[in-house]
Amino acid sequence: MRLTLIVTALSITCATAQVRLWGAFGYGTYAMSDIKEIQSDFVGDFPVTPQITENFPGYWNYEIGGEKVIDSTYFVGACLGYGTTAGRVQYTDYSGSITADQLVSYVSVGIPLGLILNKNRKRYTFTFDLRPAFVFSSMSIEIASVLGGQSTKESAGFRSLNLSIQPSLGIRRKISKLILSLDAGYHVTLLGGRVFLDSNREAYLLNKKGDEVKIDWSGFRVTAGLAIVL
Amino acid sequence: MTPRKQHYLPTIDCFRPVVLLKHLAFCLLLGSCRLVPEGTYTNPIKEADYELLSLSLNNYNDNDTIFLLSPVSFTFRADPGTTKLLRTEVLLDEQVITTTSEPSGTFSLGYPYLRTGTLTLRLQFITSSNSGSLADKLGMETVVVWREWVLIVDVDPPPAPVITHSVVNGYSVISWPGYTKANFVKYTVLAEYSHYLRAQRTFTDPSVTSWTDSSYAGGYSVQYYVTVETKVATRTSSISKNNIFDFTVTYDPADSTATIVLPPVVYSGTFNRFVIRENGIDRITVTDPLQTTQRLKIQSPGYQVTTELSVRYYHNSPDHPIVAASKAILTEIPAQRIPRRATKYYYNATLQQIVGFWSSGSTARLIRMDPNTLQPIDSVTIYNGPSYHVPYEGEYAYFSRPKDLVKVNLVTHQETSFPAITSTFGSGPSVITGASNELVSYAWFGPNPAGPGVIYYERVLNTLTGTEIYYLTGTVSPTPVISSFGTFLRATNNKIYKINGTTTTEVGVFSGLGLWRGFREDQPDEIFVASSTMQIYDANTMTLKRSISAPGGFVKYDTPKKKMVFSEYGKVHTVDINTLELKTYNIIDFDAVIINGLLLTSNGNFIRLY
Numbered sequence: 001m002r003l004t005l006i007v008t009a010l011s012i013t014c015a016t017a018q019v020r021l022w023g024a025f026g027y028g029t030y031a032m033s034d035i036k037e038i039q040s041d042f043v044g045d046f047p048v049t050p051q052i053t054e055n056f057p058g059y060w061n062y063e064i065g066g067e068k069v070i071d072s073t074y075f076v077g078a079c080l081g082y083g084t085t086a087g088r089v090q091y092t093d094y095s096g097s098i099t100a101d102q103l104v105s106y107v108s109v110g111i112p113l114g115l116i117l118n119k120n121r122k123r124y125t126f127t128f129d130l131r132p133a134f135v136f137s138s139m140s141i142e143i144a145s146v147l148g149g150q151s152t153k154e155s156a157g158f159r160s161l162n163l164s165i166q167p168s169l170g171i172r173r174k175i176s177k178l179i180l181s182l183d184a185g186y187h188v189t190l191l192g193g194r195v196f197l198d199s200n201r202e203a204y205l206l207n208k209k210g211d212e213v214k215i216d217w218s219g220f221r222v223t224a225g226l227a228i229v230l
Numbered sequence: 231m232t233p234r235k236q237h238y239l240p241t242i243d244c245f246r247p248v249v250l251l252k253h254l255a256f257c258l259l260l261g262s263c264r265l266v267p268e269g270t271y272t273n274p275i276k277e278a279d280y281e282l283l284s285l286s287l288n289n290y291n292d293n294d295t296i297f298l299l300s301p302v303s304f305t306f307r308a309d310p311g312t313t314k315l316l317r318t319e320v321l322l323d324e325q326v327i328t329t330t331s332e333p334s335g336t337f338s339l340g341y342p343y344l345r346t347g348t349l350t351l352r353l354q355f356i357t358s359s360n361s362g363s364l365a366d367k368l369g370m371e372t373v374v375v376w377r378e379w380v381l382i383v384d385v386d387p388p389p390a391p392v393i394t395h396s397v398v399n400g401y402s403v404i405s406w407p408g409y410t411k412a413n414f415v416k417y418t419v420l421a422e423y424s425h426y427l428r429a430q431r432t433f434t435d436p437s438v439t440s441w442t443d444s445s446y447a448g449g450y451s452v453q454y455y456v457t458v459e460t461k462v463a464t465r466t467s468s469i470s471k472n473n474i475f476d477f478t479v480t481y482d483p484a485d486s487t488a489t490i491v492l493p494p495v496v497y498s499g500t501f502n503r504f505v506i507r508e509n510g511i512d513r514i515t516v517t518d519p520l521q522t523t524q525r526l527k528i529q530s531p532g533y534q535v536t537t538e539l540s541v542r543y544y545h546n547s548p549d550h551p552i553v554a555a556s557k558a559i560l561t562e563i564p565a566q567r568i569p570r571r572a573t574k575y576y577y578n579a580t581l582q583q584i585v586g587f588w589s590s591g592s593t594a595r596l597i598r599m600d601p602n603t604l605q606p607i608d609s610v611t612i613y614n615g616p617s618y619h620v621p622y623e624g625e626y627a628y629f630s631r632p633k634d635l636v637k638v639n640l641v642t643h644q645e646t647s648f649p650a651i652t653s654t655f656g657s658g659p660s661v662i663t664g665a666s667n668e669l670v671s672y673a674w675f676g677p678n679p680a681g682p683g684v685i686y687y688e689r690v691l692n693t694l695t696g697t698e699i700y701y702l703t704g705t706v707s708p709t710p711v712i713s714s715f716g717t718f719l720r721a722t723n724n725k726i727y728k729i730n731g732t733t734t735t736e737v738g739v740f741s742g743l744g745l746w747r748g749f750r751e752d753q754p755d756e757i758f759v760a761s762s763t764m765q766i767y768d769a770n771t772m773t774l775k776r777s778i779s780a781p782g783g784f785v786k787y788d789t790p791k792k793k794m795v796f797s798e799y800g801k802v803h804t805v806d807i808n809t810l811e812l813k814t815y816n817i818i819d820f821d822a823v824i825i826n827g828l829l830l831t832s833n834g835n836f837i838r839l840y
Contacts, residue, residue, distance in 0.1 A: 047364065047367035048273070048362070048363070053267065053269025053270060054265075054267035054269050057265070059265045060263055062263055082263065084263060084264045084265045086266065087267065088269055090269060090270050091273065092271060092272045093272065093273040093275050093363045093364055094275065094277060094363060095277075095361075095363040095364050095365035095366065095370075096363075096364050096365055097270070097364070098364060103265075103267075147368065148365060148370060
């Protein structure tokens with residue numbers, strides 16, 4: 001489904017030169033403070049002393065979108081983003097293993113909204129993009145164990161919705177109809193939503209202190225993209 | 231510009247190979263876009279070495295079969311090696327009877343687990359690997375190490391011992407069957423005697439199956455208890471022997487002899503002697519237990535009383551009391567009826583007869599009787615005046631009439647009258663005592679010729695000559711007494727006079743303390759005075775010659791038998807005045823009279839005491 005959407009977006013043809021479609025991939029870091037706290041709780045809940053082998057590292061993210069330049073100074077548009085990270089607590093010895101994975105991903109629906117800082121330049125342009133977005137997060141917690149030749153696996157899914165902005169500075173190089181772009185920014189979660197249990201939308205995740213858990217995607221973002229000017 | 235459009239438009243043609251490759255690369259990129267964690271952490275720990283585990287059970291390790299005859303305690307040790315001991319369990323026939331978290335300890339196989347039969351004892355311990363592995367932490371890495379033994383159990387209680395009793399070599403012996411199983415602990419023999427004495431013996435040798443009670447002498451009951459104690463239980467049986475000590479006695483009143491048949495001595499081993507006692511006094515000692523028939527002359531027969539005969543069985547068991555039995559037998563001397571009853575009885579040594587006084591109205595009789603049979607021989611009728619006297623010596627008796635004193639010969643009945651008063655209005659003679667020399671003393675009273683009131687007179691008269699040898703008047707009622715041979719006079723105010731022919735010589739005033747009981751009839755120079763003892767004074771000097779004591783109070787001096795007679799409740803004691811021999815007679819008759827060794831009972835019978 002996701003693949004189909006991207007192919008379709010890349011196949012759009014625009015009739016105006018003020019409109020451009022773009023695709024980008026980048027690398028982001030993620031705060032995930034609440035989720036890391038849950039992961040730490042996993043460590044304490046193990047009968048043995050496991051190790052955190054993945055601690056929600058930075059990872060690749062992807063975006064596609066389109067925007068329209070207005071008066072060669074502003075641009076506005078829409079974009080879809082996708083990112084993922086994960087955490088793992090793991091233990092293995094001769095008698096078996098136990099693994100607790102937290103697989104977290106998001107799909108964001110954003111609005112590129114920015115300024116072209118040097119609109120008179122033809123070769124390189126610099127941009128500032130505020131990029132507000134709705135971030136739809138999903139998290140799957142999977143606990144698997146292998147013990148005495150028997151395997152067990154349990155999982156639970158969660159969802160949440162955040163409102164964020166991602167102020168970014170970018171540089172773009174136009175080559176004929178193509179524009180190469182490089183953006184760097186910081187993703188700020190403005191409003192974190194409750195993390196609801198998939199199977200019961202009235203249940204949401206709390207930490208051991210009783211505080212609501214947020215999926216915080218805050219972090220640096222570096223994105224390289226390619227746009228087609230229509 | 232158009233060519234450029236033409237240049238770029240085909241780039242969105244999906245079906246061109248270059249575009250397809252781009253799409254494919256992009257899709258691969260997206261397909262791998264999800265971060266899948268792959269990190270692992272392997273703890274390099276090793277598995278436990280289970281070869282090091284071991285179990286041990288006392289010294290039964292090398293045995294597969296254990297024979298048990300009693301409850302027993304085992305000690306065990308589990309060596310878990312490097313593993314972690316979770317618990318140790320003892321199972322008997324698959325039933326857990328002990329669980330502990332310690333690697334070693336003690337457990338007991340007792341009731342109710344233990345029962346006769348074949349059981350399986352299983353000792354096991356459960357360990358976790360203690361490796362620290364995940365399975366270990368989850369309690370899924372445990373090992374059960376066990377060993378089993380076959381228990382052949384015989385824990386039946388011992389049978390109750392069957393006790394048999396016998397007499398061996400003169401001793402009481404109890405026997406019981408031996409207990410032969412290896413769980414034997416001891417025999418306990420307990421003897422409880424009827425006098426609360428107890429003896430207990432313990433035998434730890436199972437082959438000892440009898441006990442000789444060297445202390446039981448018989449004559450009292452004994453209860454023997456035999457307890458067989460094993461490591462399983464105890465069983466007790468008992469047997470009692472009730473050998474009551476007794477004897478039989480028959481009494482022959484003809485010779486006052488009791489025939490005593492002693493009981494056979496069953497336990498001759500403890501026999502020492504029999505002692506036959508009469509009224510608490512040892513009489514016969516029997517050292518030969520076969521001499522079971524004994525004859526005893528009763529020393530204290532009596533009248534209407536019994537004699538206590540007792541037999542004491544002295545044995546050689548110092549811890550036990552002396553066995554004794556007693557019987558009260560009627561030892562009454564055969565009584566005879568008094569042929570002719572009298573009111574008073576006197577003994578006349580000259581006639582060697584008893585003289586009884588009987589009276590009715592103004593008539594009285596003096597009846598001479600046989601001194602042994604009391605058969606009347608003769609009687610003389612006299613006036614029943616205020617006074618009469620039958621002297622101990624001489625053939626004469628004296629009695630009073632209103633105006634005269636009469637001397638009567640008891641054999642010839644010849645009477646001689648003597649004017650006895652000095653005034654017309656005086657009383658008749660009273661307080662008459664006569665002597666063998668025919669002196670007689672008496673008293674009377676009459677109006678005082680000199681004034682109001684009465685005046686008393688006392689006199690000693692020689693009836694042979696009719697002369698007066700002593701005379702006294704006064705205002706004190708006189709009680710003159712002349713001794714039986716007429717040699718001493720006790721006059722008013724306890725003055726003692728010695729009579730010599732026709733004169734009297736005052737010896738002095740008798741001051742002996744006590745109750746005057748008269749001159750001794752067969753030896754008149756002695757005076758009897760009853761005090762706490764019977765005191766005998768010399769009439770010549772009025773000094774105390776000697777004292778005689780006996781239980782009870784002084785009754786009289788039985789002159790012909792020379793016995794001082796004392797009495798207390800139920801008993802009469804006699805003391806020979808010369809030998810001081812004391813004899814006791816059981817007599818219950820407060821009004822009986824003793825004279826010449828005869829007991830004249832109040833109901834008209836008489837018996838000879840001595």
